[in-house]
Amino acid sequence: MKFHQQPNTFVSHVQLIVEQLERSLSFYQGILGFQILDRTDSTASLTLNEKDALVTLEQPAGVLPKEPRRSGLYHYAILVPDRKELAKVIQHFIDIKYPLQGISDHLVSEALYLADPDGNGIEIYVDRPSEDWEWIGEQVTMSTEQVNLRSLLSEANGERFTGLSSDTIMGHIHLHVSDLAKAAEFYIQGLGFKVVYQISNQALFISTGGYHHHIGLNIWNGKGVQAPSRNSVGLKFYTIVFTDEMTRDSAIKNLALLGYSVNENTVVDPSGNHILLKYQEL
Structure with a gap:
């Protein structure tokens, strides 16, 4: 967990659009064990430690089903503390016969x-x-086994x-x-991440502080894919946390030099993914 605290820059939260909030809550609460931290008629912020929201669910008016072959969320990843967990x-998913997409050793x-x-x-x-972990220069060794x-x-x-x-x-x-090149410019030159692993010209894995990756970027839905509609199922935004206000503001200045505008600490990457830029408060 040391890679998700100062002095690193990391992802802390995702806000997802869902079609039916109650159906989603049945899954997140009943199957995964999240608790509701805050609730409105159309949103629910979910926590595991009773203080930090990891996932927020939103059912907007006029919500559309998930649109295929768009940019946006491939997956968000929640990190458990040990192998026992x-x-x-x-074993829980095996017992309840919940459909899994895979289990991999990376x-x-x-x-x-x-x-x-x-x-x-x-x-x-x-x-x-x-x-x-094995490192060859500045590249970490990963695989799917x-x-x-x-x-x-x-x-x-x-x-x-x-x-x-x-x-x-x-x-x-x-x-x-x-576009992988434009994404790399945004996340590396703009936000300050470093490439630590690459799959040919298909995917980049980037991080700070020597982590295997805080963010993965891929073109597996196709080069030049459109961003999803703003009220369609998927990722509404995610949150990046910087080590302090100065580091966050420096990243905002770097983004401005690249031609990206930041409004109320929110920026849109070249593929239409919305990001809230925060910093750790002591």
């Missing part, structure tokens, strides 16, 4: 993939100890899932973008 989550982490009732992608993962599921599930040691741990945090976000 991931084992309990996986060398730096082990991950479970699924979607919420609206098709918003979710990764639930645990990091391997950072001292075990088969998980040793027997070994992983044995970590639960008979303990049952009763909801995601209160120590669970937002680990990273992975986005569909329309």
Whole structure:
């Protein structure tokens, strides 16, 4: 969890548009164990530690179903504190027969993939100890391998899932973008992230502080894809947290030099993804 605090820049929160708020709450509360932190007629902010909102759900007027082959959310990823917690989550989904999209060993982490009732992608993962990650220069070694599921599930040691741990945090976000070069300019020159892993000309993984990635960017929905409609199911915005106000304001100035305007600390990346820029307050 050291990569999600000062002096690093990281993702802390996502706000999602959903078609039916009550249906979504049944999933997030009943299946994942989130609690409601704040609620209005059309939104619900969800927490695991009773103080920080990790996910906010919104059902806007005139909501549209998820639009295919657009930029936007590939998945958001919630990071559990240890392997036992991931084992309990996986066993829980096996027990309730919830459809999973995959379980992968990425060398730096082990991950479970699924979607919420609206098709918003979710990764639930645990990091391997950072001292075990392999670096070649400034590039971390990642892959997609088969998980040793027997070994992983044995970590639960008979303990049952009763909801995601209160120590669970937002680990990273992975986005569909329309142009990888423009996205790289925005996130690297503008926001100050560094490339730590690349899949040919298809995907970039970027971070601060030597993390394997705080943000993933890919063109797997196609080059030049359009942004989704603002009231369609998917990502409304996500939050990036800087180490302090000076660092955040420096990033805003860098974005301005690149031609991006920041209004009320919110900026839109080249692919139409909206980002709230915050800083850590001591």
